[in-house]
Amino acid sequence: MLNLTYVDWTIMLLYFVFVLGIGFALKRHMKTSKDFFQAGRALPAWICGLAFISANLGAQEVIGMGASGAKYGLETAHFYGIGAIPAMIFVGVFMMPFYYGSKARSVPEFLRMRFDEKTRALNACSFAVMTVFSSGISMYAMARLMQAIHVFDGLFHALGWAPEGIFTFSIALSAVIVLAYIFLGGLTSAIYNEVLQFFLIIAGFLPLVLLGLRNIGGYEGLKASLPAAYMHMWKGAAHANTNPMGIEIVGLGMGLGFVLSFGYWCTDFLVIQTAMASKNMESARKVPLIAAVPKMFFPFLVILPGLIAIGLPTPRTTTQIRTVNGAIVHEIQVVPPQVAEGRGLVPAKINPVTGKAMLTASGQPLLDYDLATPNMLLHFFPTGILGLGLTALLASFMSGMAGNVTAFNTVFTYDLYQSYIHKGGSDRHYMAVGRWATVGGILLSIATAYAAINFNNIMDTLQLVFSFVNAPLFATFLLGMFWKRATGHAAFSGLIAGTTAAILHHGLTLPLDAHPGIHGGWIAVLHRYPSDMAQNFWTAIFAFSANFILTIVVSYCTAPKPESELVGLVHSLTPKPSRAHIVWWQRPEALAVAVLLVAVVLNIVFY
Amino acid sequence: MNLDLRIPMGAMFTLVGVILTVFGLATNGNLRLYAPSLGINANLWWGLVLMAFGLTMLALGRRGQKRLEKLPPEPVENGNVRRGH
Numbered sequence A: 001m002l003n004l005t006y007v008d009w010t011i012m013l014l015y016f017v018f019v020l021g022i023g024f025a026l027k028r029h030m031k032t033s034k035d036f037f038q039a040g041r042a043l044p045a046w047i048c049g050l051a052f053i054s055a056n057l058g059a060q061e062v063i064g065m066g067a068s069g070a071k072y073g074l075e076t077a078h079f080y081g082i083g084a085i086p087a088m089i090f091v092g093v094f095m096m097p098f099y100y101g102s103k104a105r106s107v108p109e110f111l112r113m114r115f116d117e118k119t120r121a122l123n124a125c126s127f128a129v130m131t132v133f134s135s136g137i138s139m140y141a142m143a144r145l146m147q148a149i150h151v152f153d154g155l156f157h158a159l160g161w162a163p164e165g166i167f168t169f170s171i172a173l174s175a176v177i178v179l180a181y182i183f184l185g186g187l188t189s190a191i192y193n194e195v196l197q198f199f200l201i202i203a204g205f206l207p208l209v210l211l212g213l214r215n216i217g218g219y220e221g222l223k224a225s226l227p228a229a230y231m232h233m234w235k236g237a238a239h240a241n242t243n244p245m246g247i248e249i250v251g252l253g254m255g256l257g258f259v260l261s262f263g264y265w266c267t268d269f270l271v272i273q274t275a276m277a278s279k280n281m282e283s284a285r286k287v288p289l290i291a292a293v294p295k296m297f298f299p300f301l302v303i304l305p306g307l308i309a310i311g312l313p314t315p316r317t318t319t320q321i322r323t324v325n326g327a328i329v330h331e332i333q334v335v336p337p338q339v340a341e342g343r344g345l346v347p348a349k350i351n352p353v354t355g356k357a358m359l360t361a362s363g364q365p366l367l368d369y370d371l372a373t374p375n376m377l378l379h380f381f382p383t384g385i386l387g388l389g390l391t392a393l394l395a396s397f398m399s400g401m402a403g404n405v406t407a408f409n410t411v412f413t414y415d416l417y418q419s420y421i422h423k424g425g426s427d428r429h430y431m432a433v434g435r436w437a438t439v440g441g442i443l444l445s446i447a448t449a450y451a452a453i454n455f456n457n458i459m460d461t462l463q464l465v466f467s468f469v470n471a472p473l474f475a476t477f478l479l480g481m482f483w484k485r486a487t488g489h490a491a492f493s494g495l496i497a498g499t500t501a502a503i504l505h506h507g508l509t510l511p512l513d514a515h516p517g518i519h520g521g522w523i524a525v526l527h528r529y530p531s532d533m534a535q536n537f538w539t540a541i542f543a544f545s546a547n548f549i550l551t552i553v554v555s556y557c558t559a560p561k562p563e564s565e566l567v568g569l570v571h572s573l574t575p576k577p578s579r580a581h582i583v584w585w586q587r588p589e590a591l592a593v594a595v596l597l598v599a600v601v602l603n604i605v606f607y
Numbered sequence B: 001m002n003l004d005l006r007i008p009m010g011a012m013f014t015l016v017g018v019i020l021t022v023f024g025l026a027t028n029g030n031l032r033l034y035a036p037s038l039g040i041n042a043n044l045w046w047g048l049v050l051m052a053f054g055l056t057m058l059a060l061g062r063r064g065q066k067r068l069e070k071l072p073p074e075p076v077e078n079g080n081v082r083r084g085h
Helices: A006-027 A033-041 A045-054 A059-101 A107-114 A117-148 A153-159 A163-216 A218-224 A249-267 A269-276 A281-311 A369-380 A385-421 A427-454 A458-470 A473-482 A488-508 A532-557 A588-605 B006-026 B042-070
Strands: A318-324 A327-333 A509-511 A527-529
Touching (some): A006 B006, A033 A269, A033 A427, A045 A163, A045 A269, A045 A281, A059 A107, A059 A249, A059 A269, A059 A281, A059 A369, A107 A117, A107 A269, A107 A385, A107 A473, A117 A163, A117 A369, A117 A488, A153 A163, A163 A218, A163 A281, A163 A385, A163 A427, A163 B006, A163 B042, A218 A281, A249 A269, A249 A458, A249 A532, A269 A281, A269 A385, A281 A369, A281 A588, A369 A385, A385 A427, A385 B006, A385 B042, A458 A488, A458 A532, A473 A488, A473 A532, A488 A509, A488 A532, A527 A532, B006 B042
Antiparallel strands (some): A318 A327
């Protein structure tokens, strides 16, 4: 039973007070819709940079990377090394001039300027739906976690409330807080709080990693307690059978390194919005690069806890026999079955009916990897710092939600409401719409979270649908920004084709140990992949290629936009801004090269 | 934007640091409490670290705020002058 004391609650409460306080303090600065949706385009680069990674530092990152670290080992760091970092450098150096320079207020709006209305409508609708569902999933995951690690049980017991209400309480708490600070201070408030959450997550997880490493005997001790393949990023990556993720190097490099991560970091308005809020072009280009610096070191913060959790000895039921004053005393420390059947601190999943551990196809206990990082917190932190750790966990969920909600209210107001529902309203009107879109977005997220309770597979299904929609996106932006011949009809048909290719590929292939259904193969099984990760990566590659090829083909069959309309939107038609006034080492390119070099060094050290 | 984020952030981390440090001092030597953290008084040490971080942020924020007050309002890219409060 988790025992939280007044110190823990004070820290948590203090955090909520500051989060809301920032919202209230910013309220009087919200005068125009530009202040509300784009933070007035006046924020310093370092703030936007930290918000850039923090918007992504939601549940998937903190819990998911820990889980993936426990499951696949250090290979998870590829999500950073060849995933996020090169993509962040690319978006900063090459793509930001067009996003920021076009004065588009959102990513879908950029698509309208570069291509046409229907491409924007397609992207805006799918994006708006996805952000609401993602924030709902985040909410659901948070409430489930609060239940699983019994954070509020003590509070509920003390207040005499029924413990069934914990799920609703967790959801209501996060919804009310996120709603309040975005309603008051818009994107600025979201960005400021994301920076606050960024530091809070470091403050909560760094001592965890330090204590964990100390317990297991440092980095060498961690190596000794895990299978050799767990501690390498690249060794064994050449072939699917020799690395824990079961992916060969082509799928990894193309799928993760190129399509998936570039698709996310370079086109997702959730992260791009923070860069577009900075005060000038040089800052906007530096935002993703500044973000890449701490991002490189995040594997130590989020993946290591998972590795340590799986490396620690599994608790067993022990009986100590002592003699006290001549009497023999049996001291039995009983460990519940889910812990004893687990590995290290990662518990096994228990079938609620039989009370026995659930088994995989190969007879191993099915592990609940998502609890790796939370269990580390509970294992190492005494009351006091435990409050800080749990607050950091809550903060990570809220920053993920907040980014989604601000992205939703901007896209809804500018790209859907202003474009198709009510044109030509006053600025004040659109700001009010944005505020109410925030309320609507959060209500829809709550509905999603509750739907997730009743339909077991809804989370997997939604994530699958997102991957179908997102996978081809990067091809559209790449061709749009670097090939002036690409046309609107081509972009639209390319996007549809890419998503169709992703659906077909998923329907025709299956990971090795899965049954046809949600995991694929629901049309026919033509090919089996060694793991679901490999299947994901190849789905993305097929979607990207289908979009890329069809966009080129259709472009040649349709009339291009006149070049005069593409100035500032396409690379070859945009004049290079003069940078003579900036010393060479202050230019974004210099920062980009430095970041890239450090990333390469890290990859070599942990090969 | 005329609210320097480093000031509220510094204040929050300083307060959290003070709470942890004071609690750590009060519970120093409590072996049962610090058994999970391998006998280390995690509250005291991490409280001191957070306090140092918070105070640094506060100092930087105060300095930035002062410099901002001396400067004329910075023009933004589209030419609108943002006036301070």
